[in-house]
Amino acid sequence: MTDGTSPIPHVNGSQALATARATLHIEIASLHALAERLDEPFVAVVQAILALRGRVIVMGMGKSGHVGHKIAATLASTGTPAFFVHPAEASHGDLGMVRGSDLVLALSNSGESHEITDLLPVLKRQGVRVAAMTGNLQSTLAQHADWVLDTSVEREACPLNLAPTASTTVQLALGDALATALLDARGFQAEDFARSHPGGSLGRRLLTHVRDVMRSGSELPRVQAHDDFFTLMREMSAKNLGAAIIVDANNQVLGIFTDGDLRRRLEQGADLRQASAQDLMHPRPRTIAPHVLATQAAQMMEQHGITSVVVVDGANTLVGLVHIRDLMLAKVI
Known part of the structure; x- marks a missing residue:
């Protein structure tokens, strides 16, 4: 880390490439493990969303929140009404966006983000069902969710095993898997995708006669x-x-x-x-x-x-x- 006055560290090219490749190998291994352990809870979440009268409300803090924004956008653009609600803002009024007919998809690697766990009693009282994406199956979030999707990783790709890297990659990929399973089950076609992207090049190609x-x-x-x-x-x-x-x-x-x-x-x-x-x-x-x-x-x-x-x-x-x-x-x- 430099403060603007310290000299810029010299990059060891071989070391940089080795670190980058190790990062990718760890994340690829994490995705392989995720694919192998997908089971009935995933199917149950897909079925619940298909039968949903309301919307999917995605929540997450920190890096999980950034991933949650993308998951909500992908769901919305592939036929599943969804949007992101920040858990901290939810405690200060934004929970009014959530209705009893909705389903909350909560992302937390630790499963102990208090901004999310503090909302669980309120969501339960409203009759809102919760699907958790967490890496800790013994966590508060996992214990109180209706469904738990296991996003655990053996280790983070960060050399210090601290920065969310492999865990957020797994969350993101699982969100994509959920969206594609839903669009496949609905028979969602390219024309349907274009209708939610009318301003893009795909929309013009598929909607212009x-x-x-x-x-x-x-x-x-x-x-x-x-x-x-x-x-x-x-x-x-x-x-x-x-x-x-x-x-x-x-x-x-x-x-x-x-x-x-x-x-x-x-x-x-x-x-x-x-x-x-x-x-x-x-x-x-x-x-x-x-x-x-x-x-x-x-x-x-x-x-x-x-x-x-x-x-x-x-x-x-x-x-x-x-x-x-x-x-x-x-x-x-």
Whole structure:
């Protein structure tokens, strides 16, 4: 430890790596031991939470509190209503957040954190059930909890065997195990996850459909099959999407003409002035339905090296056009 005036200690690289590896090996061994001893109490907690009418209230002091914040957030984002209540604040009014229909998930390695144990009688009087994550099965918390999940470790990864390291890793991993067991039991899908993450990239990819980003109505560059080359070019220029869709009188999609098609025709020396849109179009363009996820349109563009996809209904009637710029603006890609 330096006070700002003492020289910075020289790092022994070999020793630093050895200490780091030892830390990881201890924590890995602790996780293996945790996995082997998971048994019926874990299943009982999962079942109790699945049947819960209220919420999971996570509590913990110190490092266990920091882990508890993360566990509550993971539960909430995977379909289990949950939030963290600080035990010390609970004694000064925040216990009003807890209802009899809730379940408290209490984290304490020693099982003797008085901020938590002092709450146990009050929680019992309210009819709140308690699931304990503790490394001390003989502790006050373990003796008064409805379920006990054993988070004991053989030793901390700290060289002094003092700082919470392996024990907090085990708590964190057990919280993840609880969350994943619950989401699996509920049949929680990626779409459900996205609904609780609407502002993130996953939410945008899983909640944005083609109909949400496509051009439609007067924004669509469309011409009739009999329209001439100049009409075709004016429509492409006016809509500025690098393409025009060719339709028949019933708005059925016949083909598409793009900037790339124009370039290739000119390179071939073709005289386009007398050609109609039907003469120039690329028939059977790539199409997609409006209800499909926008990510599928992006995949189609990437797979076929194109920048736009025609949107049609089940009868091949033109509905819209989705352009790569639309997907980028929506942050789908």
